[in-house]
Amino acid sequence: MAETTTTRRRIGVLGAGAWGTAVAIAVAARHDVLLWGRNTAAMDEMAAARENTHYLPGYPFPDGLQVCTGFDGAVEHTYADGEGEAGLLIAACPVAGLRPLLESLKGRPIPNLVWLCKGFEYDTGLLPHQIFQEVLGTSIACGALSGPSFAQEVARGLPCALTIASTSASLRDCVVSTVHGGNMRVYSSDDVVGVEVGGAVKNVMAIATGVADGLGLGLNARAALITRGLAEVTRLGTTLGGNVETFMGLTGMGDLILTCTGDLSRNRRVGLGLAQGKALDTIVGELGHVAEGVPCAKAVRELAARLGVEMPISNAVAAVLFDGAQPQAMVARILARDPRDESMSAMAAK
Ligand SMILES: NC(=O)c1ccc[n+]([C@@H]2O[C@H](COP(=O)([O-])OP(=O)(O)OC[C@H]3O[C@@H](n4cnc5c(N)ncnc54)[C@H](O)[C@@H]3O)[C@@H](O)[C@H]2O)c1
Numbered sequence: 001m002a003e004t005t006t007t008r009r010r011i012g013v014l015g016a017g018a019w020g021t022a023v024a025i026a027v028a029a030r031h032d033v034l035l036w037g038r039n040t041a042a043m044d045e046m047a048a049a050r051e052n053t054h055y056l057p058g059y060p061f062p063d064g065l066q067v068c069t070g071f072d073g074a075v076e077h078t079y080a081d082g083e084g085e086a087g088l089l090i091a092a093c094p095v096a097g098l099r100p101l102l103e104s105l106k107g108r109p110i111p112n113l114v115w116l117c118k119g120f121e122y123d124t125g126l127l128p129h130q131i132f133q134e135v136l137g138t139s140i141a142c143g144a145l146s147g148p149s150f151a152q153e154v155a156r157g158l159p160c161a162l163t164i165a166s167t168s169a170s171l172r173d174c175v176v177s178t179v180h181g182g183n184m185r186v187y188s189s190d191d192v193v194g195v196e197v198g199g200a201v202k203n204v205m206a207i208a209t210g211v212a213d214g215l216g217l218g219l220n221a222r223a224a225l226i227t228r229g230l231a232e233v234t235r236l237g238t239t240l241g242g243n244v245e246t247f248m249g250l251t252g253m254g255d256l257i258l259t260c261t262g263d264l265s266r267n268r269r270v271g272l273g274l275a276q277g278k279a280l281d282t283i284v285g286e287l288g289h290v291a292e293g294v295p296c297a298k299a300v301r302e303l304a305a306r307l308g309v310e311m312p313i314s315n316a317v318a319a320v321l322f323d324g325a326q327p328q329a330m331v332a333r334i335l336a337r338d339p340r341d342e343s344m345s346a347m348a349a350k
């Protein structure tokens with residue numbers, strides 16, 4: 001197990017949206033952090049205001065956080081020098097930005113890297129670790145940092161527990177020894193597939209729960225949706241090679257509960273908007289942030305069809321988002337399904 005006394009490290013956060021900024025604020029209490037974003041004018045503004053007024057207003061930057069407009073500088077900041085060990089690169093963009101971001105890292109030394117995004121790639125249906133392998137291969141120590149975590153609460157320093165998933169023990173130790181501490185707990189897992197599938201599909205379930213709550217279907221319906229949503233996450237995740245236990249943990253049930261019930265969730269708010277009859281474009285425009293459940297619903301529908309995994313709630317969300325189906329009709333369709341066995345073996349089976 002990793003030593004959890006903090007070694008001061010140099011951290012480069014690549015991506016300055018809500019989550020990248022919150023993580024940068026959280027770790028800057030104990031480390032030297034450079035926060036890089038691709039919009040130079042916005043970064044200059046952030047440097048002057050010492051706050052991300054666009055994506056995370058109201059959370060002033062601590063002294064350990066410096067804003068950076070040079071991509072090279074943020075990456076090289078994490079390189080080991082004569083005095084210290086290698087630092088940590090944090091890819092903090094949405095899934096759609098991960099491939100281009102990693103392409104920019106090609107040919108450079110990368111000491112340790114984690115990504116924070118949750119979803120399947122829209123066009124390919126790939127998980128983030130598969131995108132990483134396609135672009136940068138398998139020899140770099142890397143992993144997914146995931147779990148129930150709203151940016152605003154992390155930026156406020158409220159307690160939070162995350163999981164670092166990696167097949168590299170040294171990367172897991174690096175992330176635990178860097179991020180764990182204070183009000184942040186970091187657990188370890190070597191089940192990268194399980195952790196990533198949990199983080200991806202919960203976003204689709206949060207849209208479904210937002211729809212149900214927006215239609216006024218009640219708390220019983222909400223609990224049923226979350227529980228049967230967990231069954232869907234588990235079925236897809238185990239089919240893809242994840243461990244069934246992972247879906248009972250922070251990145252499975254934990255993140256599902258948070259995102260389905262917390263009004264800070266962008267995905268839940270998409271569902272609430274759909275229930276009000278708003279067009280998807282309008283909802284996404286009003287949100288001003290990424291809602292990963294939207295592209296993910298399409299990727300999940302295609303993946304589940306290809307693999308023969310039964311995912312009625314995900315399919316209903318995709319039908320509302322992309323086929324013009326009415327939310328009420330989808331609820332009726334789910335309720336009309338034949339009864340099922342609820343045993344664990346049935347949950348983890350296709
Ligand atoms: N916000 C949260 O509470 C939270 C918590 C945990 C995980 N996440 C996940 O983190 C990811 C990012 O979410 P967010 O909340 O920061 O989104 P956001 O909408 O607040 O910001 C997205 C940021 O990514 C940047 N970006 C997009 N493509 C990029 C690219 N190719 N290179 C560099 N930057 C790029 C945008 O410019 C923007 O600054 C998502 O996958 C989300 O599911 C978010």
Ligand SMILES: O=P(O)(O)OC[C@H](O)CO
Pocket residue numbers: 118147148149150151203206255258259264265266267268290291292
């Ligand atoms: O706001 P959401 O719906 O993208 O959820 C944010 C985090 O993933 C919650 O863990």
